[in-house]
Structures are given as C-alpha cells and as structure tokens.
Amino acid sequence: MSGISRRNFVKASAVVVAAAGVSGCTGSLGLNLNKQQDQVILPKSGKRVVVLGGGWGGTTAAKYVKLGDPSIEVILVERLENFVSCPASNWVIAGFKSLQEITFTYDALAKNYGIKILKTEATGLDPAAKQLITAAGRIEYDKLIVSPGVEFMYDKIEGWSKSAEDIFPHAYKAGRQTAILREQLVNLKNGENVIMTVPAAPYRCPPGPYERACLIAFYLKNNKKGSKLIVLDANDDIASKGKLFHAAWDDYYKDIIEYVPETVVKGVDVKSRVIKTDKGDFKGGAANIIPNMKAGSFAYKAGLLPESERWVRVNSFTLESQALKNVFVLGDSTHAGTVGPVPKSGFVANSMGKVAAAAVVNELNGKEPLKPNLVNTCYSLVNDKEAIFISGVYDYDENTKMITSRGGGLSPERSELYGKHAVDWTLSIWSDMLS
Amino acid sequence: MKRSAFYLLCVFLFASIGAWAAAGGDTAERTAKTCAGCHGTYGASPGEFIPVIGGQHAEYLKKVLLELKGKKRPHSIEMTLMASGYTDEQLEAISEWYADKKWADSKVKVNEYNMSATVSLIENYSCFGCHVDNGKGEGETPAITGQAPGYLKNVLMKYKAGLIPSDEMAFLKDVSEVEIDAMVSYLTELGRNR
Missing domain, CATH: 3.50.50.60 (FAD/NAD(P)-binding domain)
Incomplete structure (x- = not known):
C-alpha cells in the first residue's frame, strides 16, 4: 500500500x-x-x-x-x-x-x-x-x-423526507452513505433484489453508477444466491463507456443485472420501501437512489x-x-x-x-x-480484477473560446492490467491532492 | 572586450533558463502538470504499475511519447490515447519539463529474489553497459533503477514477446519470466538503496 x-x-x-x-x-x-x-x-x-x-x-x-x-x-x-x-x-x-x-x-x-x-x-x-x-x-x-x-435534488421525488436518505442511500458522497449501502448489501437475504436508480445526465461521474452496478452484481453473484440487481436508468442507455459496460454485463452478469432504461423516479414510500417510477413500482431488500444533481x-x-x-x-x-x-x-x-x-x-x-x-x-x-489544459482518465472496475477506462485531453480553442477535446478515447476492451492501473491511479492522484 | 563579456553573459543567461523553458516554457508548465493525475506530483509515481517519469531522460521521454503518438510502440493503450491529444512540440516540452524534475525512487515492496544470482544475470546481460551508471541511463536509454516494479516487468515482458521492437532488448526472448522478476526486484531496490 x-x-x-x-x-x-x-x-x-x-x-x-x-x-x-x-x-x-x-x-x-x-x-x-x-x-x-x-x-x-x-x-x-x-x-x-x-x-x-x-x-x-x-x-x-x-x-x-x-x-x-x-x-x-x-x-x-x-x-x-x-x-x-x-x-x-x-x-x-x-x-x-x-x-x-x-x-x-x-x-x-x-x-x-x-x-x-x-x-x-x-x-x-x-x-x-x-x-x-x-x-x-x-x-x-x-x-x-x-x-x-454537488447537491442532490430530492424536491421532485414525491414522499421524500430527510430520513429517506438512510433508507434509499445515494452513496454518491463517500463516507457514511457508502457504509449504509454496503451494510444494506451485506444484510440482504438470498433472493432479495437490489434496486438502483441512475439520474439523467449531466451528473457527477458519468460512469460511476454503471461501475457500481457491475460491482454490486459481482457481490450478489458471489454472496447472495438468487438475488438480482434492477437498474432503473433515467437515460435511454448507459451514459458512459456503454459498449464496454454492456459487454461486461452480458459476459458476467446476464442473470444478475436487469437493466430498465428511460425510467424516472417519481416518488418513494419510505415506510414500505417502495420506489415509484413512470414504469411502475419497485421494491428491494436494498435500494440505492442516485438523485438528480446541481451545484x-x-x-x-x-x-x-x-x-x-x-x-x-x-x-x-x-x-x-x-x-x-x-x-x-x-x-x-x-x-x-x-x-x-x-x-x-x-x-x-x-x-x-x-x-x-x-x-x-x-x-x-x-x-x-496561462491557457487552460485539462486531462481526464477514468477507470471503472467491472469485477474484482478487470477494468475499462476512458481518457481525454482537453485544450483551449482560440476560435470557440472554449475548452475542447484534443484526443483520447476508450479502452479497446477490459483487462487485468487496467485494473492494476485503476488502483495505482488512485494512489497517484490522492498523493497529487493530499500529500 | 566588452562585447565578448556581454556575449558570454547572454550565453550564460540562456543556458540557465533551463531546457524546458527553451522547449516551450509556459506551454510545458500548463500542459505537464496535468500528467500528475496519474504519475504523481512532478512524476513521482507512488504505485506499482504506473512509471516514475520525473527525472527520466528527456530524449527517452520524447522518443517514447512520439512513438506512442505514432502508434509505433504498443506498450500502453492509455498513453497511446493520451499522446494523441498533444502536438509533437507539446510532447517534447512535457518531456523536458519532467526531465528537469528530481527522480523519486519507487518505494513499492518487491518480491524476494536471490541477490547474488541476480547480480550475475545483470552482469551477464551487461544491463549497465547501456543503462550506464548503475542503471541511471543517458539520452535515449532510460533510467531503470528505482523504477516502479510492476511497470518495469510489464515492459520487459513486452520486449520479451517482441511486442516492442528493439535490437538492444531482443536478448530478453531467451530470458525466463522468473529471471525477469528477479532483475526487476533488484533494479527497483537498487534505487532506494543507492
């Protein structure tokens, strides 16, 4: 370490x-x-x-x-x-x-x-x-x-109350909320389903919900017999690294992940733990609502x-x-x-x-x-070893007066080496920020 | 007499501004810092698989980055994609900027190995004949002592498999993975122990 x-x-x-x-x-x-x-x-x-x-x-x-x-x-x-x-x-x-x-x-x-x-x-x-x-x-x-x-926008979810955040954790600001979702998964009974909702883009970390879907599915596959993950996505398809995530879901989690695109959360019933959407009601033993976001x-x-x-x-x-x-x-x-x-x-x-x-x-x-210059590389694990990534180089364009993409792209496939790089990347960027 | 003194002063001033300034100055300053998101501040990568680049030789960094951009060096998909986002001049300026930083020896724990057998291997293959000064290297020959071990092994295995074309490194074809592991551990440790 x-x-x-x-x-x-x-x-x-x-x-x-x-x-x-x-x-x-x-x-x-x-x-x-x-x-x-x-x-x-x-x-x-x-x-x-x-x-x-x-x-x-x-x-x-x-x-x-x-x-x-x-x-x-x-x-x-x-x-x-x-x-x-x-x-x-x-x-x-x-x-x-x-x-x-x-x-x-x-x-x-x-x-x-x-x-x-x-x-x-x-x-x-x-x-x-x-x-x-x-x-x-x-x-x-x-x-x-x-x-x-970011701040979460719960105002459009009918029936929401402050206590709902612990029933349907977003786990999208790391800390206590992360621990709550982890605990819900650990306490899940075999055969109980997990519900996860994805907000409409733009939101923080576009691939984040889909990496989470892979890893929750990985956990269910290995620990909770008969349990499924139902992903209710407000977008019409996976919002980032779509092809690579779909490939991982097809190859590893075909029987675990049920993907329901174009589904918007309308309300919740905190008592009965039901999530109401425009495609009907969903209930699970664990439920992760990632709401819309703003500054x-x-x-x-x-x-x-x-x-x-x-x-x-x-x-x-x-x-x-x-x-x-x-x-x-x-x-x-x-x-x-x-x-x-x-x-x-x-x-x-x-x-x-x-x-x-x-x-x-x-x-x-x-x-x-100085002129601005930005870089992005984002790894997502699809199981305990393999990762996929997207990277981009951005520079200032004198004509449009905007920061614009100059290069980059997606990993051609998933690999264990990218998984090792994903872990290394956290060490490097944490040290670049904090030490 | 006065004129030659002024001339000398000018030469001295230009030389002391530093190579990276000559190769782009503020351009390198603004573009190079972002690399730290993966390689650590000033290129002092703390991990096992992402290489230390701070203090690496500018000629080597330039050669590698330009080869990556030209898709002539299939050793890193990430870096092939990243390099595609810069002009050749920017890549050269970034190389000079990182070469100007202090080399930070990897602190990653290495696998156990047989020291005397590994020293013999390194002598037999004459690693330090090219990577002079106990692996510090020069010019287009990279510094290898104190490098991140996972990265070093990954690259050596690619030379072994012939995936990175190189006459100098072609000998690795006949070197076993166990021997490569031992050499990597030795080279990484040699950095922190020098």
Whole structure:
C-alpha cells in the first residue's frame, strides 16, 4: 500500500486545528454564531488565496497555489474532518476495500506546504469586501477558489423526507452513505433484489453508477444466491463507456443485472420501501437512489448562480465566475456549456484545480494567466480484477473560446492490467491532492 | 572586450533558463502538470504499475511519447490515447519539463529474489553497459533503477514477446519470466538503496 494511507490514516486532527490557529467550533447559541460570523478572523497581511471545499478540486488548487508561489498565504476551508474519496468508494460497497482505506486527513497539506486548514462551514460571501463568511467568522481573500461539489435534488421525488436518505442511500458522497449501502448489501437475504436508480445526465461521474452496478452484481453473484440487481436508468442507455459496460454485463452478469432504461423516479414510500417510477413500482431488500444533481449549496448562498439554474457559469480561460470577480469555481459544479465538453469527474476537478491555481498565482504576481489544459482518465472496475477506462485531453480553442477535446478515447476492451492501473491511479492522484 | 563579456553573459543567461523553458516554457508548465493525475506530483509515481517519469531522460521521454503518438510502440493503450491529444512540440516540452524534475525512487515492496544470482544475470546481460551508471541511463536509454516494479516487468515482458521492437532488448526472448522478476526486484531496490 502507499505511504499515504499509512501516514494520513484517520486520526484525531489536532494538528489541523492548530495549524489554522483558530478553533473550528462555533457557539451553540444562534446569537454567538451571528456575532462570530461578523468578525474578521485571521486578519490578512500579505497575498492570500482562500479555497473553499477540501474535495478533488479544492485540495489540488490549494497545493498548486503553494507550489506556484509559496509566499502566498493559502487557507483551505472545509467543514468535514476528513477527505473521503468518491472514486474507489464503489470498491468499498463491493467489499474490496475498507472505508478507512479511502479516508485521509488534511494533515500533509498543512505540514508539507504550510496550508492553513480551517474546519468550519461557509455560510455566505461578501464579494464587495472580498470576505468569505463562515460559522467561525469572516475571512478576507484576494482570490477565492470555490469547489463546492454537488447537491442532490430530492424536491421532485414525491414522499421524500430527510430520513429517506438512510433508507434509499445515494452513496454518491463517500463516507457514511457508502457504509449504509454496503451494510444494506451485506444484510440482504438470498433472493432479495437490489434496486438502483441512475439520474439523467449531466451528473457527477458519468460512469460511476454503471461501475457500481457491475460491482454490486459481482457481490450478489458471489454472496447472495438468487438475488438480482434492477437498474432503473433515467437515460435511454448507459451514459458512459456503454459498449464496454454492456459487454461486461452480458459476459458476467446476464442473470444478475436487469437493466430498465428511460425510467424516472417519481416518488418513494419510505415506510414500505417502495420506489415509484413512470414504469411502475419497485421494491428491494436494498435500494440505492442516485438523485438528480446541481451545484453545491454554497454556490447558491454565494450568489454564483440563480435558483433557477443548476450549474455555475465560468470563464473557460481562468475558471473565474461570470457573476463574481476574483471568485474561481472548480469541478462538478461548473456549467459544461461555459467550460467545454468535459465530464464531471474527479480527475477533471484535479486538472481544473491546477488551472485556477495558475490563474490566481499569475494574477497576484501581475502576470497574464496561462491557457487552460485539462486531462481526464477514468477507470471503472467491472469485477474484482478487470477494468475499462476512458481518457481525454482537453485544450483551449482560440476560435470557440472554449475548452475542447484534443484526443483520447476508450479502452479497446477490459483487462487485468487496467485494473492494476485503476488502483495505482488512485494512489497517484490522492498523493497529487493530499500529500 | 566588452562585447565578448556581454556575449558570454547572454550565453550564460540562456543556458540557465533551463531546457524546458527553451522547449516551450509556459506551454510545458500548463500542459505537464496535468500528467500528475496519474504519475504523481512532478512524476513521482507512488504505485506499482504506473512509471516514475520525473527525472527520466528527456530524449527517452520524447522518443517514447512520439512513438506512442505514432502508434509505433504498443506498450500502453492509455498513453497511446493520451499522446494523441498533444502536438509533437507539446510532447517534447512535457518531456523536458519532467526531465528537469528530481527522480523519486519507487518505494513499492518487491518480491524476494536471490541477490547474488541476480547480480550475475545483470552482469551477464551487461544491463549497465547501456543503462550506464548503475542503471541511471543517458539520452535515449532510460533510467531503470528505482523504477516502479510492476511497470518495469510489464515492459520487459513486452520486449520479451517482441511486442516492442528493439535490437538492444531482443536478448530478453531467451530470458525466463522468473529471471525477469528477479532483475526487476533488484533494479527497483537498487534505487532506494543507492
């Protein structure tokens, strides 16, 4: 195993709070909270970049700002204690890895690069004053990089309540939800079916649901006699790597996976655990509803997009928000119509982090930003050994003023070597973000 | 006299800007960083099967990337697809950028092997005759000590099978997989122990 999983293995992150110099705790009274929110904490002395969101885009951006110019102060604001990797979380659902093996602290970013980690929740933005408003107080910035991820849209599912999320886990933000789905599978009785729903594109990680389908089917095939996986897909066919996934389903899971395309979730009955769709009602011993998605809630609170829209509009050259100057937006929450035809993947968020980091470092040093360049390679395991992949190289096109595809493609078939590369890829990209 | 001093100063300045700057400067800076998503920051790959590229020789990286792009080197489907997305100039600039970084020896655990027998094998095949300086290599001959072992084995097996054409590596036809395994373990360990 990599050094990172040993070194950064989950532990009390006293170091993180110490590095920030402030407590991440907020007052338990609303009054205290408001008072705290109004005060500027960690007053700024030199050039400062604040990064909101310690996911794939945010961690990369924070690290690469420091690599680009160590004299810039970097504060990474994240409300959660640990980084839990979404890519590879399907491997936890199938039982190939433990949740701990895909969970890391932010300690190395603080230790190796002097990035200040502030564990608190961002509640709003004061763009005129260039201050990020958090539960711990206001934080001044010269440039703000926002990587808010996605928010789930449950409002169109009739009968939904907050508790429904534990009955029909999305398991699409890794962590507790991943563990719930894993537990449902383990507790499944032989012969009981698993239901999984796929949202209409665009959504985070296009191949993600289909890799999950392969791995749940793999688990059922080996552990739950007579159980099937019913995949209810809002799309008219598999949304990514279609030919390769269909081949794996045909060769390995013909009797396990029942694929029902063009099926939209309309409602749920939490008590009877029924999922209602336009193709009828479905019930299983385990049920994974992956809902439609939109930009993370902070993007709305900050005024980066109106309630009527789902994705944040950015300038494709620098990823600066079209609505707010000095605010850069990364990753899944960006509007592909304003960036270019790039997938909402962890790898793209990692590339975007480097683009935004280069842009803010250059701007803070009075230089022109560099043209953006993005890369994506996404592996999907189809069983415990073999993987398929898609890769893409994207560059800025001077004519269309958009990021455009320059090359790449699909793996010609599945192979065990790609499976080994899939595991290696996680080690490399985790180290590129977190250590 | 003054003129020649100025000339010397210019030569010195150009030389010190570094080879990657001459080969594209900001172009390499913006395109090369994305490779780290698979190869690790500055090419220090932590895994077993994806190679270390930081500190590898520029001439070798260029040769391989251009051959991959031209579909003349069937050693990696991923890299054939990736290379298709760059111009030759970009691939050359990326090669210079990574060559300029520090080599990071693989820390991956290796299989057990018989040390003295393996040293004899390496001497018999005269590996370090071409990969000079105990496997650091030079020019188009790559650094092999401290490389990721899974990658090294995969490539050597492809040379053995004749899938990558090379006169220099043709001897592997007659080398067994067990011997290749041992040489790979030795070469990887030699890096971290030097």
